[in-house]
Amino acid sequence: MSVRDLGIRHFAALCAVVDEGTFAKAGAALGFSQSAISQQIGAIERAIGAPVFDRLGGARRVTLTPAGRILVDHAELVLRQLAEADDELERLAAGTEGTIVVGTFQSVSVKVLPEAIGRIRRQRPGVEIRLVENDEQNDLVEALRSGSLDVSFVVEPIRDDAIATIRLCDDPFVALCPIDDRAVQPHPGSRRDGRRDVLPVAALNGGALIGQPDQFCGQAVDRQLRSLGTDTQYVFRSADNGAVQAMVRAGMGRAVMPFLAINPDDPDVIVADLDPPLQPRRIALAYLAGTTLAPATRAFIAAAIDVADNLSHA
Amino acid sequence: MSVRDLGIRHFAALCAVVDEGTFAKAGAALGFSQSAISQQIGAIERAIGAPVFDRLGGARRVTLTPAGRILVDHAELVLRQLAEADDELERLAAGTEGTIVVGTFQSVSVKVLPEAIGRIRRQRPGVEIRLVENDEQNDLVEALRSGSLDVSFVVEPIRDDAIATIRLCDDPFVALCPIDDRAVQPHPGSRRDGRRDVLPVAALNGGALIGQPDQFCGQAVDRQLRSLGTDTQYVFRSADNGAVQAMVRAGMGRAVMPFLAINPDDPDVIVADLDPPLQPRRIALAYLAGTTLAPATRAFIAAAIDVADNLSHA
DNA sequence: CCTTACGATAAGCTCCGCTTATGTCAGTAC
DNA sequence: GTACTGACATAAGCGGAGCTTATCGTAAGG
Numbered sequence: 281m282s283v284r285d286l287g288i289r290h291f292a293a294l295c296a297v298v299d300e301g302t303f304a305k306a307g308a309a310l311g312f313s314q315s316a317i318s319q320q321i322g323a324i325e326r327a328i329g330a331p332v333f334d335r336l337g338g339a340r341r342v343t344l345t346p347a348g349r350i351l352v353d354h355a356e357l358v359l360r361q362l363a364e365a366d367d368e369l370e371r372l373a374a375g376t377e378g379t380i381v382v383g384t385f386q387s388v389s390v391k392v393l394p395e396a397i398g399r400i401r402r403q404r405p406g407v408e409i410r411l412v413e414n415d416e417q418n419d420l421v422e423a424l425r426s427g428s429l430d431v432s433f434v435v436e437p438i439r440d441d442a443i444a445t446i447r448l449c450d451d452p453f454v455a456l457c458p459i460d461d462r463a464v465q466p467h468p469g470s471r472r473d474g475r476r477d478v479l480p481v482a483a484l485n486g487g488a489l490i491g492q493p494d495q496f497c498g499q500a501v502d503r504q505l506r507s508l509g510t511d512t513q514y515v516f517r518s519a520d521n522g523a524v525q526a527m528v529r530a531g532m533g534r535a536v537m538p539f540l541a542i543n544p545d546d547p548d549v550i551v552a553d554l555d556p557p558l559q560p561r562r563i564a565l566a567y568l569a570g571t572t573l574a575p576a577t578r579a580f581i582a583a584a585i586d587v588a589d590n591l592s593h594a
Numbered sequence: 595m596s597v598r599d600l601g602i603r604h605f606a607a608l609c610a611v612v613d614e615g616t617f618a619k620a621g622a623a624l625g626f627s628q629s630a631i632s633q634q635i636g637a638i639e640r641a642i643g644a645p646v647f648d649r650l651g652g653a654r655r656v657t658l659t660p661a662g663r664i665l666v667d668h669a670e671l672v673l674r675q676l677a678e679a680d681d682e683l684e685r686l687a688a689g690t691e692g693t694i695v696v697g698t699f700q701s702v703s704v705k706v707l708p709e710a711i712g713r714i715r716r717q718r719p720g721v722e723i724r725l726v727e728n729d730e731q732n733d734l735v736e737a738l739r740s741g742s743l744d745v746s747f748v749v750e751p752i753r754d755d756a757i758a759t760i761r762l763c764d765d766p767f768v769a770l771c772p773i774d775d776r777a778v779q780p781h782p783g784s785r786r787d788g789r790r791d792v793l794p795v796a797a798l799n800g801g802a803l804i805g806q807p808d809q810f811c812g813q814a815v816d817r818q819l820r821s822l823g824t825d826t827q828y829v830f831r832s833a834d835n836g837a838v839q840a841m842v843r844a845g846m847g848r849a850v851m852p853f854l855a856i857n858p859d860d861p862d863v864i865v866a867d868l869d870p871p872l873q874p875r876r877i878a879l880a881y882l883a884g885t886t887l888a889p890a891t892r893a894f895i896a897a898a899i900d901v902a903d904n905l906s907h908a
Numbered sequence: 909c910c911t912t913a914c915g916a917t918a919a920g921c922t923c924c925g926c927t928t929a930t931g932t933c934a935g936t937a938c
Numbered sequence: 939g940t941a942c943t944g945a946c947a948t949a950a951g952c953g954g955a956g957c958t959t960a961t962c963g964t965a966a967g968g
Contacts, residue, residue, distance in 0.1 A: 283676050283683075287601040289956095303915060316957055318915060323956085328683055334885045335915060337965055342915085343741075346692070346888035347683055354679035358672050362597050365668035369597075369642055369661055378660070427657075571648045574660035617946065630926060632946060637925085649946060654934080656946085910968090917962075924955075931948070937941090 283351075286327055288362065291355035293320040294332065298352050301341040324351070375575030377406040382580070383420040383432025384413050386521060387541035388563060392448070392587055393433070399583040400576075407576045415519060424568055430577050433584075436562035444569035446581060448588035450560035453501060455479040456490075456528040456535040456542060457550040464552050479534075479552040481508050488515045488533030490524050492541075501536045504558045525549060563588065595641050597665075602676065605669035607634040608646065612666050615655040638665070689889030691720040696894070697734040697746025698727050700835060701855035702877060706762070706901055707747070713897040714890075721890045729833060738882055744891050747898075750876035758883035760895060762902035764874035767815060769793040770804075770842040770849040770856060771864040778866050793848075793866040795822050802829045802847030804838050806855075815850045818872045839863060877902065 296306035297317060304314040312320075325331050332348030344352060371377035380400075384393055389411075397409055412429060414420055421440055423429040438445055454476065457464050463483035484505065489512050491501060505512050515533050518524050521541045528535050529548045536554070538561045544551050565581055567573060573581070610620035611631060618628040626634075639645050646662030658666060685691040694714075698707050703725075711723055726743060728734055735754055737743040752759055768790070771778050777797035798819065803826050805815060819826050829847050832838050835855045842849050843862045850868070852875045858865050879895055881887060887895070 283680050284602045284606060284673075288598045292598060302913085304913085313958060314915075315917085315959080318917085319956070322916090330683070330687065331886055336884045337914080337963095340914075340965075343882075343885060345886035346891075347686055347886075350682045350686060351679060354675050354682075358675050359598075361668050361672050361675070365665060366597050368664045368668075369644070372661055372664060373644065568657075570650045571657060572645055572659035572661075577660075616944085618944085627927060628946075629928080629948085632948085633925070636947085650934090654945075912965100912967080914964080914966100915962100916964105918960085920958085922955105922957080924953105926953085927951085929949085931946100933945085933947100934943100935945105936943075938939100 283327055286324060288359075290320050290324050291358055293317050294324060294348075294352055294355050295359060297321065297333070297342065298344065303342070371406070372574060372576075375407070375579055376404055378574055378576045379408045379410060380574070380577050380580050381410045381412060381428065381430050383423055383429045383434075384411055385415045385417070385420070385433060385435075386413070386519070387451070387538055388433045389413055390521075391540050392563070392584065392591060395587045396580065396584040399587070400580055403583075404576060404579060407579075409580070421566070424566060427568070430573070431565055431567045431581060434564055434566040436564045438564075438566055442569055443566050445564040445566045446585065448563045448565060448584060449592045451538045451540045451563050452560040453504075453536050453554060453558040454539050454542070455484075455550075455552045455554055456525060456537055457552055458528060458531040458534070459548055459550060460531070461534070461550055464550050477550055477552040478555045480555050481505065481510055484512070484534060484536070485510050486513065489513055490516045490518075490527045490533045490535040492521075492524065492537070493517050493519050500561070501558070505536065508556070595643070597641055600638060600641055602673075604634050604638050605672055607631050608638060608662075608666055608669050609673060611635065611647070611656065612658065617656070685720070686888060686890075689721070689893055690718055692888055692890040693722045693724060694888070694891050694894050695724045695726060695742065695744050697737055697743045697748075698725055699729045699731070699734070699747060699749075700727070700833075701765070701852055702747045703727055704835075705854050706877070706898065706905060709901045709905075710894065710898040713901070714894055717897075718890060718893060721893075723894070735880065738880060741882070744887070745879055745881045745895060748878055748880040750878045752878075752880055756883055757880050759878040759880045760899065762877045762879060762899060763906045765852045765854045765877050766874040767818075767850050767868060767872040768853050768856065769798075769864075769866045769868050770839060770851055771866055772842060772845045772848070773862055773864060774845070775848070775864060778864050791864055791866040792869045794869050795819065795824055798826070798848060798850070799824050800827065803827055804830045804832075804841045804847045804849040806835075806838065806851070807831050807833050814875070815872070819850065822870070 292310060293306060293312075296309050297303060300306045300309055303317040303321070307314045307317040310317075321333060328347060328351065330347045331345050332351055333342040334345055335342050382393075393411075400407055400409060412423065417434055420429065420432045420434060421438065421443060424432055424443060434445065436445060436447065457479060463479060465478045465480070491514055502512055516527050521537070524535050524537065525542055525546060527533070529546065536558070540563070542551065565584055606624060607620060607626075610623050611617060614620040614623055617631040617635070621628045621631040624631075635647060642661060642665065644661045645659050646665055647656040648659055649656055696707075707725075714721055714723060726737065731748055734743065734746045734748060735752065735757060738746055738757060748759065750759060750761065771793060775793075777793060779792045779794070805828055816826055830841050835851070838849050838851065839856055839860060841847070843860065850872070854877070856865065879898055
């Protein structure tokens, strides 16, 4: 028999008796009868094999024995610990507090993520968001599996069926062309309506290409271009989107990039739709399938969906 | 419903499941069936109103939800706390550890106490003894009542019946006389047998007396001497026993002192029994009546009794 | 002396919580 | 595809833990 066979109620009773001075008052404070307290204290004493109170008899308060003093000291800590747990659980349930660890990659970090984070910070100031940026998607997925990420931005498809995804938006591939590119055809209709110019895919054939390294979505671009019969000749590759765009600006060649990864307001390059268009990159949020997400995490996901929707319609 | 309605067993089950990975193994580790663990976890989830594990289904391990993570973190602390309590209770019961706070006063501090402390330190190196010296007995008794002392040396009688006492020894009053005192009569028989010379009480009449302040046992001395028809004329009083003895050594007068308070090996004063002898001072140990004493405290009391016995017979 | 304020104890009843046995589900092997 | 395996859930039954009310013993105080 040991202290582990007792219930929290026993410790609460013990502390209440110490606070109130008598069994009856302790019982009243806890909503029990005097007898219940007497029996609870008795159970404690049986469990530890020693009295915890000296009953002085008559109308006198009980006093702690040395063993009782030790037990009360620990019981108070235990109760405090549990109260804290209750608090934390409540805050978790309310979604007003907690830490979300979000996996991201470069292009998403620039446009979607900051806005989503901003919303959470405004709505739920107590929620802390930690970011893990890694352009190697496998690493993000692995981090999800190991639990070190709560949720992560990814590019679909994800093979791993331990991972569930929520689609956010399609990110179209666009061509980045030097400002004097003759192959670019003005968009049929007004330039003012926000539609982009068009670059026939055939124009890429044999031309100089700048792009992202193979392991990023550069791979998908190559595959698609090749299947459209276009021979790709890379003159430069960089994981830094800004660097790619700067190369185009310098007239070194054209680039085919996901729209979210580029700066569309750059006046020194032409951003053109491809004709025919490539299959867009599907941006999604991923998390461990079958797991319960914290309310704060769900709120983040909702915010990201909303931000992505707005972004798509613009 | 709250976490306070749960038992320690529930927390143990929770931690076991986290450690073992499955309900069945956790049950085996704790000596329960798989079903019991399932029901215990179910009880936890009912108590906090949220799942603590995600059951992925099939032959896969359960994984913690955010709420489960919070609860486990606190549960581990709680269990550690309780294990510590168990340890401390065991050490208390064994009497090998703990702190005893002992009240003392000057004369006892010199002869009885050091020996008793030495024994405890040898027998129980883990026990710490703290001393509170106070020559005002009321203060010691008050400290006992308030619980700031575990046990205290006192001089009987103690009026307060909330205080229990254990008699240690009788401390006789002896006369301290200057080396050339003519009133001292050699002890009838050999001086070598350790018996002391004798001073008739009548010799004190009208002579110069040195003694302790009124509030110490000086009061008892005065009362007894007066009742024997002796007129006491104090020329000096000091709470410092060494000072009293030095005054006698300087020939300033005689003193009547408790034997334990003097240095009997001083060659420059005569230590004499009084004739008739005064009622001796009864030295006792006092503690709060009706309270359970820690084993270490009981050991100290036993040691003190033993030391006092040896001292009496010597 | 009687009252008051305590705690202990007894009797009874409820409900918690264990066990065994069975159900259900998802992978896995052949 | 079918059977098997490993994992959790659920049902039924039973024993005991624990609460309540009621009563008793004891010491302090008017």
